[in-house]
Amino acid sequence: MALSPTPPAPAPEWRTPFEAGGGNTTATYAECVAYYQKLTAAYPKQLHMAEAGPTDSGQPLQEVVLSSDGDADPTSTRQKNRRVLFIQNGIHPGEPEGIDASMMLARDLVQQPKLRKLLDGVTIVLVPVYNVDGMLNRNSTTRVNQNGPAAYGFRGNARHLDLNRDYIKQDSRNARSFAALFQKWQPDIFVETHTSNGADYQYTMTLIATQHSKLAPALGAYLQGQLLPALYRGMEKKKWPMTPYVDFEGQTPESGLRAFLETPRYSTGYAALFNTIGFMPETHMLKAFAPRVHSTYDFLQTMLETVGQQSAALAAARAAASTALAAQTTFPLAWALDESQHETVQFRGYEGKTKPSEVSGQPRLYYDRAAPYTRPVKHFNTYKATTTARRPNAYLIPQAWGEVADILRRNGATLVPLKQDVTVPVEVYYLEDYKTSPRAYEGHYLHTQVKVRPVTETVAYHKGDLLVYLNDKAPIRYLVETLEPQATDSFFAWGFFDSVLQQKEHFSDYVFEDLAADLLRRDPQLRERLEKLKKQDAAFAGNGAAQLEWVYLNSPHHEAGFNRYPVARWLGEGTLPAK
Template sequence: MFTLLLASLMTLAPTLPGTTPAWRTPFENDPAGNTTATYAECVAYYQKLAAAYPAHLHLAEAGPTDAGQPLHEVVLSADGDGDPASTRRKNRRILFIQNGIHPGEPEGIDASMMLARDLMQQKSLAKLLAGVTVVIVPVYNIDGMLNRNSTTRVNQNGPAQYGFRGNARHLDLNRDYIKQESRNAQSFAALFQKWQPDVFVETHTSNGADYQYTMTLIATQHSKLAPALGSYLQGQLLPALYKSMEQKKWPMTPYVDFEGQTPESGLRAFLETPRYSTGYAALFNTIGFMPETHMLKAYAPRVHSTYDFLLTMLETVGHQAPALAAARAKAATDMAAQTTFPLTWALDEAHAETVQFRGYEGKMKPSEVSGQPRLYYDRAAPFTRPVQYFNTFKATTSASRPTAYIIPKAWTEVADRLRRNGATLEPLTREVTAPVEVYYFEDFKTTPKPFEGHYVHSQVRLQTRTETATFQPGDLVVYLNEAAPVRYLMETLEPQATDSFFAWGFFDSVLQQKEHFSDYVFEDLAADLLRRDPALRERLEKLKKDNAAFAANGPAQLEWVYLNSAYHEAGHNRYPVARWLGTGRL
């Protein structure tokens, strides 16, 4: 009941104390607290801040988006230093906040406008910038923010109008961090690599069950982080965030995801693979967070809880700056020596912790639509009780680290993405013949319907062969040395990884044969092959003996002989990216 009372009070008083009318945001100017800024209002507000506080706030365009409008970068610092290299030399931590990836979830847009202003105008907050530089993307999905409506967030309690989840190409940008098809994602990658932040926050609103909390939290899955970072996250950063938010009267819970009918069945940690923002950030030893306010709470408390979360994050990063820096440095050192990398994960249901969950009783009543029993949450029956929280994942697929990957120059889309994300690709200057490891696809599963414009592959089964291959001048070599983004390279170029470039269909053309045979012609060739190759004949006979259906299928046997002959094209089902395990340089 405390949360409901707080929500009602904050709906009546959305303006922060001490804010003059001239600096109130569109959200604060609405007495009901049910308005979010338009894109034009948001940009104009930051322009006004930049003009008023040029010594501490820098606003710049940071690349194009699919909407045709530029992505913006806001940098807040103690001395106006907007240069990442200089910022690092000053031993300042970098906090990167991104808003509006789903513009129908706009709390972060409004909260960040208010926070940026207060960091400029309130001395007690300005001092927080002494050790932390804040980078804000005011709106990431500008395309969706311009598509303003009042209906698409059917489950959500305000604001009165808001943007749309998809961008101008109908892409969900929080599935685009690896494939980077949108210009938004391409501009973001350049900005992220420029700053290489210590902590990344992307603001959201949740869907799902009803409960007492206004704010829930997805943190980078600690099992997937480098051990030093995972230990720091679990042991220091998260406890401080939860404690501070509780003190600010915003008790938090882990993101409410579960498999049963109601949350009491047990909360399950969200596995944010690299297609998501926090999963992408983790590839570069950046700790990521998605604060998720609850959709059914009024808009004003959702904005204010987001404001307080961002403020809490800034305070905590500043207080824990030495520990955070040490954990990231240790993670980088350990990764430089790491030889095996996990690529796929599964929830470890043998390990669970207990959290005190503040929920509402889930009950059943007849549906007015169907007459069948339907679930509802009874807000007159709040509870606090222990709930299991499954928050450990285990690796299910791993791969060893090669010395280098060799990428034929024809695969320009892959090369462009690698360069954009910090990889150095060196073109061969001469023809090179070398022993390499090559993958052949034996099996995989593909989604029956397109997902974000792709038929995504999973459960990839590979055959690894060592071959002597010849590479041409202009083919690209990426060395996995200490300076390389090693984990990013492993999780995009190893085809069995969850969000590899193969998984997203970048190499689908090798899965289709380009040449085949006419049965009546190849019959005689196949017979001659079997006469001249007794070992091949023996393998065929064994297959027929072991598999009655195969023994009765003449075309299948002919196909088998073809696939095991020199007539079968070498590139079919052959992954084009080779793994070089040698020493030195090619």
């Protein structure tokens, strides 16, 4: 793959470890931080560097801000009508192209007058390395499928967490520091650099963009109609043709590319909750490291150029999205791929063939690089909502759930404590059914396929319990997708409320038998429901213990808190008495 025109060579003292190492070397953490410190000291009028909070490694997360005048304040940046481009590298430090490309780009932006002009209308917020922990865990073996560099970092962080699954639960200090930085800047565009796994094909660069179906209509239309076409054109002009991320269900990509659904556990899915368009450029693992770094450099430059050129359109689309969000009443919580719709892309691949495996002797897949092709391939790029919820006026959260309250505050929510005890009618959910993963996933046992039964009840709340209003100043989508238990990445899905799923009181069979019989005599409707169930389910009809349990669960003796989701929906108008 031909590289784009070579920029002026940097002076020897400004060469990065990648440049000085012959193209198969990535910077160590110490080298990366020292390089930005040196660059900031030399160019203080364009660069600002600061610690942005702790990480699980014990080392701080670094924030580097590049602007035309050294302005590193979000408020004044907005007042100057500048767009904010947030670039984050090294979430998986074994995929280090963005680390090295950003070092080079930051240097060139301040040293080359032609490139420096790109900062006139755009401020870059740069996280040089997000997973500091993984970058310190350097090795040469764990990226077994990857063609270089010679040594690199590890995917997991110091707690063995994949940080690109941690944006909602925020178990890591890294994620908590990121959330504070993201909320501080509230960027227009978010880019997180990666390397892909999977099939072999001709492209060096592939791209995951925020799923347009999940964005507000104005923002989705802008992404599809203006931003993405400009990025693809810009990369083609720089001799890096791109394709959508190569994900498919068949044997080879010809079966059709399937757009990646980045739910809020992922960086771009999290960003979308705040009307920020997100991108994951994914270089191809089988290409040599040097072209992967250069294509990432050119992608970041192309993004900077495009954001500057489309500044007004981007601002208008985000403003329209905010207006629409303030008026929106129904919100999607889960999605499924719509296979009735597709686009067509001219895909540049290699023929997939089989040959006997030298390990097993069985047929194995390989891609024949002597047989390249370009042919039309379906791209399924539309998702439809499968679960929705109506927006309440506010959520009520008992103060006992302090961990959830802390996460909400960290992500821009305002929680207002009640100033006195109140008893109010609210809508509560009873958790009727859910499936739980049999194995741990990122430190949690995920709940899926959640079914709830909404009930209006009058509930007593105490002074200090928490209200969060869904007004036009609130992060509405974030609140809905974390606090509605049916949502894919809700706090319930991640196990934050698991204690309500266990009964705390029960009964002795021989004692409750007489009480249950008395309940059925005094409540004919309860008896009728029981008999109906026995007629419908032969196994239930033959199981005396199950029938006794059913009577208990439908009696006043059953504890109210069992399987009752603790966060209530307040549908009333106005406000409740709060501090």
